[in-house]
Amino acid sequence: MQTNVLEYLEKIAPVFPDKTAYANDTDEVTFSQVYSRSKSIGSFLLSKGFEKEPVVVFMAKHPNSIIAFFGAVYAGCCYVPIDEEMPRHRVGLIFDSLKPRAIICDDITWAVVKEFDYSGSVFKYDDICEFEINEKALETVRNAQLDIDPLYIVFTSGSTGVPKGVAACHRSVIDYIEQLSDVLQFDSDTVFGNQTPLYFDACLKELYPTLKFGATTYLIPKNLFMFPIKLVEFLNEKKINTICWVVSALTMISAFKTFDKVIPEHLRLVAFGSEVFPIKQYNLWKKTLPKTRFINLYGPTEATGMSCYYKCDRLFDEGEVIPIGRPFRNTQILLLGDDGQEVREGETGEICIRGTAVTLGYYRNPEKTSESFVQNPLNNAYPEIIYRTGDLGRYNEDHELIFLSRKDYQIKHMGHRIELGEIEAVVNMHDEIKSSCCIFDDDKKRIVLYYVGDVSTKEMAVFLKAKLPRYMIPNVMQQLDTMPHTANGKIDRNHLKKLYKGE
């Protein structure tokens, strides 16, 4: 039985040594290069005494960053991908919670790390990727590794203003990759066009099936997602046949009538998720590519990538919702009511997930972990952890799961999961701010910030950009004289929503 994700790489490297594994618009690495370089990096880390601890990979999105991930795993460590464009403040918060002793950088981030108050070791990828491989040391580490050891930690928005690190183990990822591959039907001819950032679990869909099948993944340059015709031309040029993208990247193409000019010629599979697909845009895709399979995916980071899938085999009417369908094999969905019991068929409940895919929890954060990783309330016989997503769902007449809404103030924006509370927490850090509140305009997909305090919107924008990732910056900012409150003293979000719509 497979117990380590690196076994995928070790099996495939001798089969397709010279085939391209990962590439972008200019660079590419073969399976044998991935294999030898990640072993070099692993050997290097071990020689410096790093083992069984988080190793931060702070590099621009590039095939080399993926090699650095596997290098950390060869040393028995878990990798922590950090976005090179992430504001310093946020990287600082992540370092505070991780206390990493080692960071792998590229030439550009090398200079950035120097600006941090960081006393650990920093290594340049280019300096360590050809280090002499120490087979014996790697083998010793591997023999001591278990499939319940963490593989990666990725950070997600936290409502208190501090990002939470979700730690996932080898076993969860192997389970996910096996079940996902079964449904999505990848093979060695699969050519992935990756859109999602490498610092989230979303990229698992491409990184690991590439190793499992000897497929190829192109990391698509981010700025192509602003220019739809160029983007489709890139897909055609690279003969990309499989894309797993956030919905906003797909609607960008269809909404601009790109298909009148150019059509993706090779796509066999379009998997999408993280957001609701507007039916009009979905139908445009489906009609343009009648032979392509379309699959809706749903799942939280805390349950390793995706948990549910729905094969879209038809057009939908306006007003219909594309179901999230059913869980992958070896995952179960429980719909729990407020009483902790399963709701009746057709009733609304909180989507809770049980299975091997449930991750280890939030790194060094037992408090937040115990809030949502809980004992299965239906089982009082032995310990069994389920993950409470905070998403509300119900089954339709065909027993397909439908996502309805959130229980709290978490939103999905440009494919990113955001706690409005995190934005507010950062706004409130400004000395002049007396009160603040964020609402989300679901129709136009805009984050709207209201605040009370003597700060111009310009100043506020500059302040926030230094502290929050780009996708969390409010799209509309408005200063108020006083914040509206409800009778029991809470900020009146409904009033703000009315105020916003009345503009």
Add this chain to the structure above:
Amino acid sequence: MEELIEILEDLHPEVDFDECDTLIDDKILDSFDIVTIVTEVNEVFDVAIPAEELIPDNFNSAKAIWELIEKLQDE
């Protein structure tokens, strides 16, 4: 042009749109901004920007976007 600058300043109040000519090259605008700009331009100026005009050169400065709008209005 003023109305266009207003649209842009709503998105990025801290940017000097009269001067900046590297909006795309320096990653100041992202795909969300482009979608918003195209939608707002459609509403305010009644101009639909077609996909083939969505290229970096047309969005690197406020002036370039304005020239694109004028060109499309003339057509």
